[in-house]
Amino acid sequence: xxxxxxxxxxxxxxxxxxxxxxxxxxxxxxxxxxxxxxxxxxxxxxxxxxxxxxxxxxxxxxxxxxxxxxxxxxxxxxxxxxxxxxxxxxxxxxxxxxxxxxxxxxxxxxxxxxxxxxxxxxxxxxxxxxxxxxxxxxxxxxxxxxxxxxxxxxxxxxxxxxxxxxxxxxxxxxxxxxxxxxxxxxxxxxxxxxxxxxxxxxxxxxxxxxxxxxxxxxxxxxxxxxxxxxxxxxxxxxxxxxxxx
Numbered sequence: 001x002x003x004x005x006x007x008x009x010x011x012x013x014x015x016x017x018x019x020x021x022x023x024x025x026x027x028x029x030x031x032x033x034x035x036x037x038x039x040x041x042x043x044x045x046x047x048x049x050x051x052x053x054x055x056x057x058x059x060x061x062x063x064x065x066x067x068x069x070x071x072x073x074x075x076x077x078x079x080x081x082x083x084x085x086x087x088x089x090x091x092x093x094x095x096x097x098x099x100x101x102x103x104x105x106x107x108x109x110x111x112x113x114x115x116x117x118x119x120x121x122x123x124x125x126x127x128x129x130x131x132x133x134x135x136x137x138x139x140x141x142x143x144x145x146x147x148x149x150x151x152x153x154x155x156x157x158x159x160x161x162x163x164x165x166x167x168x169x170x171x172x173x174x175x176x177x178x179x180x181x182x183x184x185x186x187x188x189x190x191x192x193x194x195x196x197x198x199x200x201x202x203x204x205x206x207x208x209x210x211x212x213x214x215x216x217x218x219x220x221x222x223x224x225x226x227x228x229x230x231x232x233x234x235x236x237x238x239x240x241x242x243x244x245x
Contacts, residue, residue: 010210022045026203033205034204035194037192062078093128149180161173201218204218
């Protein structure tokens with residue numbers, strides 16, 4: 001069963017095309033990697049699928065809902081970790097999670113329990129009552145990861161989830177992603193780090209010029225790595241993101 005169905009999405013900003021007839025499906029309970037260079041269209045794809053911007057042409061269904069027609073209905077059922085997003089500087093993490101819980105109409109005790117669990121696992125319990133503006137980038141990333149999963153969503157879009165995190169916390173985040181996926185949560189992971197996609201994703205699409213140049217299951221690559229596939233996909237279009245040494 002498909003959690004996401006995309007058919008012929010195209011999107012331009014002014015006269016610059018960003019997505020070009022993009023078509024794909026994501027099955028329930030998978031980790032789908034949006035892989036590509038900076039500017040390949042990864043963030044725009046997520047913005048269209050979460051109802052932030054409308055497509056110029058084409059259609060999409062997120063858990064059976066059209067994000068253009070029913071963006072609020074979509075957002076009730078999904079979590080989102082946007083690219084380079086920070087929590088509100090004037091709130092503490094605890095206050096921010098309380099706000100998110102209120103917007104999502106979550107039980108306050110449930111929110112408190114979830115926050116304590118995530119703060120313990122991601123090692124920021126001592127920062128829960130510190131203003132977000134005084135947190136390091138890594139601590140802010142932990143806060144944003146927590147809010148994305150706070151309500152136990154059916155589908156989560158996460159953009160560069162390991163950014164600014166130390167190696168120990170990176171491994172814990174990977175464990176959490178695997179746990180949610182094993183419970184049936186669908187995850188769309190946007191990254192330009194090939195190694196992250198190879199390790200975590202059950203399926204990947206390599207975006208080049210706003211369309212998939214390659215779709216594959218990275219676990220089925222035997223005599224080649226996803227990095228090699230990625231390089232071949234982009235080499236005819238621009239300088240490879242990971243050039244050979």
